[in-house]
Amino acid sequence: MAKKWSAFPHPDKAFARDAAGLKKAWPRLHKGDCEPLPKDASVLDAWRLYHAGDFADAVAAGRKAGGPGMNAAVKAQMIYANYLEKSESAKLALLEEAAGWADERRSEAPKDANAHYLYAYSLGRYSQGISITRALAQGFGGKVKEALVTALKLEAKHADAHTAFGSYQAEIIDKVGGIVAGMTYGAKKDSALEHYQKALKLNPDSAIARIEYANGLIMLFGKTRMADAERLYQEAAKCTPADAMERLDVELAKSELE
Numbered sequence: 001m002a003k004k005w006s007a008f009p010h011p012d013k014a015f016a017r018d019a020a021g022l023k024k025a026w027p028r029l030h031k032g033d034c035e036p037l038p039k040d041a042s043v044l045d046a047w048r049l050y051h052a053g054d055f056a057d058a059v060a061a062g063r064k065a066g067g068p069g070m071n072a073a074v075k076a077q078m079i080y081a082n083y084l085e086k087s088e089s090a091k092l093a094l095l096e097e098a099a100g101w102a103d104e105r106r107s108e109a110p111k112d113a114n115a116h117y118l119y120a121y122s123l124g125r126y127s128q129g130i131s132i133t134r135a136l137a138q139g140f141g142g143k144v145k146e147a148l149v150t151a152l153k154l155e156a157k158h159a160d161a162h163t164a165f166g167s168y169q170a171e172i173i174d175k176v177g178g179i180v181a182g183m184t185y186g187a188k189k190d191s192a193l194e195h196y197q198k199a200l201k202l203n204p205d206s207a208i209a210r211i212e213y214a215n216g217l218i219m220l221f222g223k224t225r226m227a228d229a230e231r232l233y234q235e236a237a238k239c240t241p242a243d244a245m246e247r248l249d250v251e252l253a254k255s256e257l258e
Helices: 019-029 041-052 055-065 069-083 088-108 113-130 132-137 140-154 159-176 178-185 189-202 207-237 244-257
Strands: none
Touching: 019 041, 041 055, 041 069, 041 244, 055 069, 069 088, 069 113, 069 244, 088 113, 113 132, 113 140, 113 159, 132 140, 132 159, 140 159, 140 178, 159 178, 159 189, 159 207, 189 207, 207 244
C-alpha cells in the first residue's frame, strides 16, 4: 500500500461484529452479492473487517488468507477507491490492481460467481475513470459484459450483478447511442431496465441498486424520467445501512439530493 488510507468516516459499533454476529447477519449483508458464508476463519475475519469499514486491514487479511479471501480483499479495495480515495490517479491505480486480483481469482475458481462480478465492477469503475469512450476503444466493454454474463449464469440471484449489467448497458447507450450500442455491444434500454428492476426485487433493502437505477434512468431518458430518479434517490437516502459500504451508499444518495 503506497500511502496510508483515509479512515472510514462513519464508524458505527453496529458494523463492528464478532464472528458469531457476522454469521448471524450474513444473509442480510450478502443478499446483494450471494457470497457464501466462509468456512475458513481467516476469510471470515477479512469480511468482518470489511463490513466494519476497516478497508485497509480487510485487504491485507483477505490477501493473506488467499482463495475466497481474495473476494473480501478486492471488494474492500474497490469500495475504498470508489468512495474514499481523493486522488484520481491513486483511485485508478487501486481499481486496476483490484481488477487484476479479481481476474486471477476467477481464473483459479471459474465457478465463483462473485469473483466474476468483482472483476466487472472494478474494471467498470476503472473504465468510468478513464472515460467510457476510451475504455470501449481498449476493449474493456466486452470484458465487463462477459464477466457479468458469467456471474449471472452462475448465480441468477446476484442482485449486484443485475444492477451492474443495467448500468453497463445504460452507460454505453448514453455514450454511443442506442443503435450502435445495440448492434455492437448488445446494450438495450429494455434490458437495462429489466436488470435494474430485477436487482431491486432480489435485494429490496439496497440503496445502491436505487442510486444506480436512478442514474440509469437519467442516462437513458434524460429529464423525462427525472422525477422517477429523484424518488429513487429519496428512497436510497432513507435506507437503513447494515454495514460500512451501505452507509457510504446512503450518504451518496443524500449528497445527490442536496
